[in-house]
Amino acid sequence: MRRLSSSSSGQGFRLLARLAFLAAAASLSAQQTPESATSLSREVKDVFERCAKAVVKIEATDQHGELSGTGFFVDPTGTLYTAYSVGGEAENVTVEFKGKKYPARQLLADLRSGIAMLKVDLASPALPIGNSDQLEIATPVVAIGYPLDLAETPSFGMIAGFDRKCFGGYFPTKHLRVNLPPQRGEGGAPLLNLKGEVVGILLYTFENNSCYALPIEAAEKIRSDFVRFGEARHGWVGANVTEATTPVEGSRAVTKDIMKDTPAAESGMKSGDVVLQIGRTTVHEPEDILDASFFLTAGDVVPITVMRGNEKLTFNVQADFHPVTRDLPRLPGMPPGGLIAAPPLSNRAIPLNLQSVPERTP
Amino acid sequence: MDEFNDNEITKLLRLKRYEQPSPGYFENFLHEFHRRQRDELLRQPFWRICVDRARDFALSFNLSTLTSYPAAVTAVLVCAAVISLRIYQAPQPATVAAKDRPALVVPASSEPEWTLASPVATRVFNTRSLRNIKESAQTHRSGTPRYVLDSVPVSYETTFKF
Numbered sequence: 001m002r003r004l005s006s007s008s009s010g011q012g013f014r015l016l017a018r019l020a021f022l023a024a025a026a027s028l029s030a031q032q033t034p035e036s037a038t039s040l041s042r043e044v045k046d047v048f049e050r051c052a053k054a055v056v057k058i059e060a061t062d063q064h065g066e067l068s069g070t071g072f073f074v075d076p077t078g079t080l081y082t083a084y085s086v087g088g089e090a091e092n093v094t095v096e097f098k099g100k101k102y103p104a105r106q107l108l109a110d111l112r113s114g115i116a117m118l119k120v121d122l123a124s125p126a127l128p129i130g131n132s133d134q135l136e137i138a139t140p141v142v143a144i145g146y147p148l149d150l151a152e153t154p155s156f157g158m159i160a161g162f163d164r165k166c167f168g169g170y171f172p173t174k175h176l177r178v179n180l181p182p183q184r185g186e187g188g189a190p191l192l193n194l195k196g197e198v199v200g201i202l203l204y205t206f207e208n209n210s211c212y213a214l215p216i217e218a219a220e221k222i223r224s225d226f227v228r229f230g231e232a233r234h235g236w237v238g239a240n241v242t243e244a245t246t247p248v249e250g251s252r253a254v255t256k257d258i259m260k261d262t263p264a265a266e267s268g269m270k271s272g273d274v275v276l277q278i279g280r281t282t283v284h285e286p287e288d289i290l291d292a293s294f295f296l297t298a299g300d301v302v303p304i305t306v307m308r309g310n311e312k313l314t315f316n317v318q319a320d321f322h323p324v325t326r327d328l329p330r331l332p333g334m335p336p337g338g339l340i341a342a343p344p345l346s347n348r349a350i351p352l353n354l355q356s357v358p359e360r361t362p
Numbered sequence: 363m364d365e366f367n368d369n370e371i372t373k374l375l376r377l378k379r380y381e382q383p384s385p386g387y388f389e390n391f392l393h394e395f396h397r398r399q400r401d402e403l404l405r406q407p408f409w410r411i412c413v414d415r416a417r418d419f420a421l422s423f424n425l426s427t428l429t430s431y432p433a434a435v436t437a438v439l440v441c442a443a444v445i446s447l448r449i450y451q452a453p454q455p456a457t458v459a460a461k462d463r464p465a466l467v468v469p470a471s472s473e474p475e476w477t478l479a480s481p482v483a484t485r486v487f488n489t490r491s492l493r494n495i496k497e498s499a500q501t502h503r504s505g506t507p508r509y510v511l512d513s514v515p516v517s518y519e520t521t522f523k524f
Contacts, residue, residue: 169518185509
């Protein structure tokens with residue numbers, strides 16, 4: 001009887017302890033939810049207040065008429081990023097900054113990446129550049145744009161995916177799929193992490209509450225090309241890749257054919273080589289080629305590691321101009337279609353014309 | 363008041379103390395009051411008396427109950443009449459606008475054309491605007507700009523080339 005009574009009292013104590021624990025957990029979660037929501041709201045508000053002053057409304061005209069979009073400053077000398085559809089083929093571009101309109105000129109328009117760079121001759125705040133590689137699924141992000149004829153507007157969302165393929169075609173490089181409600185006029189808006197750093201550029205809407213953004217590294221590659229050469233220099237070595245039936249050294253990307261008189265052919269690459277690495281990009285699938293290809297710069301030497309039979313080979317290949325950009329007009333002093341080892345003398349990058357001390361936003 | 367001094371007033375007050383109403387005054391008071399009231403009423407004009415009688419007669423019935431149903435029915439009929447008139451007249455402005463427009467646009471060549479009147483290029487078939495270039499430009503400038511956010515990428519990669 002004593003044992004029975006002691007065991008029943010022990011069970012009662014355990015039950016009471018469990019109930020007390022559940023009640024405490026429930027009350028704790030009930031207290032934490034509003035606090036975390038308030039904290040997140042405060043962070044978004046902080047990002048908006050710090051970064052909105054570097055986001056501008058862009059107005060221009062193109063063959064279809066007047067257009068309106070968004071852009072943002074990335075350096076203190078008035079250089080700004082926007083979407084190709086906003087500043088790529090437009091004229092009479094004006095930038096609305098601090099309530100005034102300034103004329104802007106086009107520095108660069110890159111159809112492959114879908115962005116354009118504009119320049120306004122004034123000292124400007126600038127958004128800091130972040131790292132999109134640190135983003136994960138469900139990472140919260142904020143976009144600041146000028147929807148319709150409204151004032152600067154924040155949109156809050158999260159990273160939904162990293163896609164290379166959509167709308168039946170392949171992006172030139174991995175794009176960020178973001179679940180936030182974009183509105184017309186927000187093309188070219190910055191996508192920011194909660195530190196207030198730019199991690200992408202809003203380019204395309206996708207369904208109703210999703211959109212695609214170009215990772216900021218891709219835009220910075222284009223800007224780097226512009227600073228070095230005065231233009232975007234997409235590189236190309238001249239190899240076509242297809243999917244292998246069986247992976248070799250973890251890669252299914254096998255060269256289908258090597259084009260004649262291309263850097264790949266001259267370096268000794270052959271069809272049937274399984275591509276393992278291009279520069280810093282490790283290749284597992286043929287789609288990985290897209291990222292690696294986008295970050296090639298014409299004129300730069302890139303190490304390409306392949307598997308030929310049981311032998312691992314590394315070729316140092318000097319990339320040529322990508323066929324997309326090969327036929328584009330060159331700046332004075334550049335040979336058409338040729339390789340340029342050194343930056344040209346006529347570099348149009350960032351003419352300094354500061355009117356006051358530049359301001360760094362965050 | 364100046365003619366009386368205090369002594370005379372005191373005498374009068376003493377005399378008032380002994381004044382008494384005539385015998386039967388209080389018994390006939392109510393009868394006398396009603397008689398005088400009737401006399402006063404009979405001095406009013408005849409039409410006013412008729413109005414007062416009619417009002418008293420009407421107020422003896424519950425008028426609110428009697429009038430609520432007809433009032434409600436009348437209100438419903440008025441609303442129905444107004445709504446039906448509006449519905450019937452609605453197509454008229456569209457007809458008028460359609461009649462006015464041909465003054466600006468006339469049929470022209472069978473070639474399809476592109477107009478800049480809309481922010482997004484809109485294909486308009488078999489019509490030619492009579493406005494000159496300056497008027498067209500002014501119309502366009504005052505219109506809404508195209509707010510840019512693409513729904514498809516501006517370029518695609520065709521194959522896995524590098």
